[in-house]
Amino acid sequence: MLENLEPAKLELEGKTYLLPTVRGSEGEKAININSLRKDTSYVTLDNGFQNTGACISDITFIDGDKGILRYRGIPIEQLVEKSNFSETAYLIVYGKLPDNDEYHKFADTLNSHSMIHEDMLNFFHGLPNSAHPMGILSSMVNSLSVFYPEVYDPERENEAFDVAVARVIAKIRTIAAFSYKKSIGEPFVYPKHRYKYCANFLHMMFASPVNDYKLDHVLIKALNQLLILHADHEQNCSTSTVRLVGSSQVNLYASICAGICALWGPLHGGANQKVIEMLGYIKDQGISVQDYLQMVKDKKNSIRLMGFGHRVYKNYDPRAKIIKKTCREVLDHLNIKDPLLDLAMEMEEAALNDDYFIERKLYPNVDFYSGIIYKAMGIPLDMFTVMFAIGRLPGWIAQWKEMRDFKPVKIGRPRQIYTGPNLTDFTPMQERK
Numbered sequence: 150m151l152e153n154l155e156p157a158k159l160e161l162e163g164k165t166y167l168l169p170t171v172r173g174s175e176g177e178k179a180i181n182i183n184s185l186r187k188d189t190s191y192v193t194l195d196n197g198f199q200n201t202g203a204c205i206s207d208i209t210f211i212d213g214d215k216g217i218l219r220y221r222g223i224p225i226e227q228l229v230e231k232s233n234f235s236e237t238a239y240l241i242v243y244g245k246l247p248d249n250d251e252y253h254k255f256a257d258t259l260n261s262h263s264m265i266h267e268d269m270l271n272f273f274h275g276l277p278n279s280a281h282p283m284g285i286l287s288s289m290v291n292s293l294s295v296f297y298p299e300v301y302d303p304e305r306e307n308e309a310f311d312v313a314v315a316r317v318i319a320k321i322r323t324i325a326a327f328s329y330k331k332s333i334g335e336p337f338v339y340p341k342h343r344y345k346y347c348a349n350f351l352h353m354m355f356a357s358p359v360n361d362y363k364l365d366h367v368l369i370k371a372l373n374q375l376l377i378l379h380a381d382h383e384q385n386c387s388t389s390t391v392r393l394v395g396s397s398q399v400n401l402y403a404s405i406c407a408g409i410c411a412l413w414g415p416l417h418g419g420a421n422q423k424v425i426e427m428l429g430y431i432k433d434q435g436i437s438v439q440d441y442l443q444m445v446k447d448k449k450n451s452i453r454l455m456g457f458g459h460r461v462y463k464n465y466d467p468r469a470k471i472i473k474k475t476c477r478e479v480l481d482h483l484n485i486k487d488p489l490l491d492l493a494m495e496m497e498e499a500a501l502n503d504d505y506f507i508e509r510k511l512y513p514n515v516d517f518y519s520g521i522i523y524k525a526m527g528i529p530l531d532m533f534t535v536m537f538a539i540g541r542l543p544g545w546i547a548q549w550k551e552m553r554d555f556k557p558v559k560i561g562r563p564r565q566i567y568t569g570p571n572l573t574d575f576t577p578m579q580e581r582k
């Protein structure tokens with residue numbers, strides 16, 4: 150729901166301009182500057198889009214001050230307790246919880262698309278064993294548009310949207326597991342139709358021709374929770390990338406490939422891997438928590454407390470709260486005493502009581518504890534961000550579809566303020582100093 154409010158008045162060069170203002174269904178307000186440049190010749194400047202709303206959206210609501218996160222209005226706390234990842238993916242993509250028939254049809258369609266084209270295996274064989282799984286994932290997801298060129302496109306209405314959705318959600322999991330098997334030199338393990346989404350992933354990751362891999366229902370539940378918690382997060386860096394790239398009307402898979410690449414960065418989805426590397430470094434070097442926090446606070450170092458801070462949450466990231474609890478449950482279930490968990494909790498305690506972090510409202514975010522669970526599950530460090538991408542995929546799809554359905558579809562094309570040289574003539578080589 151979008152409500153029109155009293156217009157904002159802008160005084161510029163002796164003139165008064167009225168700018169429309171709007172309020173969303175949770176009370177967020179915005180000044181609509183669609184006509185600003187035409188009316189005033191001015192544009193706005195906003196480094197990092199910290200104050201700029203790129204779109205209106207019905208998908209996810211975040212209240213950063215209160216630590217609220219809801220998908221299509223449903224709090225994540227209820228979804229992690231009562232739902233599973235496939236059902237939550239359906240909710241995010243289609244805008245409602247599925248009824249029994251819809252759910253089973255969706256689950257069956259996911260299963261029917263869980264294999265990848267055998268020719269795609271040649272990509273795996275052509276990549277070095279040392280290839281980072283995020284590099285593999287982005288390449289393989291982009292190649293889906295080569296293997297399935299008739300991919301859904303709202304302008305061409307060729308393939309059903311449902312098929313494109315199920316194909317990429319099902320196959321991203323298979324590609325991820327295959328990239329792991331490739332990295333350890335083991336044969337690929339194919340999905341089994343009788344397993345649900347997360348069970349199938351763990352099966353493809355850890356079963357092998359020589360072991361009698363048994364599915365662990367505590368790990369399946371924990372993985373469902375982790376993927377649910379990563380499923381969407383409104384206009385973060387990678388989702389904004391998917392929207393921007395998709396606005397050129399390129400296909401869904403190429404847009405998602407761009408999102409995967411954006412997520413890879415250490416300031417974004419790559420942080421879960423960096424957190425474990427940071428904790429491991431502190432432990433191996435015998436650095437005390439207080440000494441490390443001093444290193445972070447010393448601006449001469451360019452050290453960040455990875456897994457801490459957030460552009461939107463100025464309170465505890467509600468996802469981190471749930472993941473921290475799940476972390477303890479999984480480690481207790483597996484009877485693992487991970488010193489990195491103890492160190493992480495000591496670090497959190499110290500930071501939350503340190504003025505530097507308090508003044509800047511820096512709290513643990515989704516990445517601070519998630520890597521400890523992945524590590525306990527046996528998922529390798531360089532696959533942690535792949536796990537984030539698998540979780541975020543329904544959000545990317547839903548946001549891409551919402552952008553393409555919002556008419557008229559405008560290609561994303563920000564403006565700038567030029568600060569370079571004024572008119573300059575070309576200098577022939579012999580005259581250059």
Ligand code: SDX
Nearest residue numbers: 382385416417418420453454455456457458459460509514
């Ligand atoms: C994700 O946007 C999303 O929704 C993302 C995400 C999602 O679900 O899609 O939630 C997933 O990306 C979570 C964030 C994962 N990244 C990290 O954990 C990396 C460490 N955190 C940061 O670098 C930082 O907090 C960001 C990138 C998350 C947010 O950066 P902002 O909003 O641009 O804030 P900033 O860099 O301008 O920092 C403001 C101040 C600065 O200090 P001053 O210049 O005011 O003195 O806070 C400091 C920063 O130096 N600061 C930190 C810090 N984060 C911010 N100082 C130490 N450690 C940190 N982690």
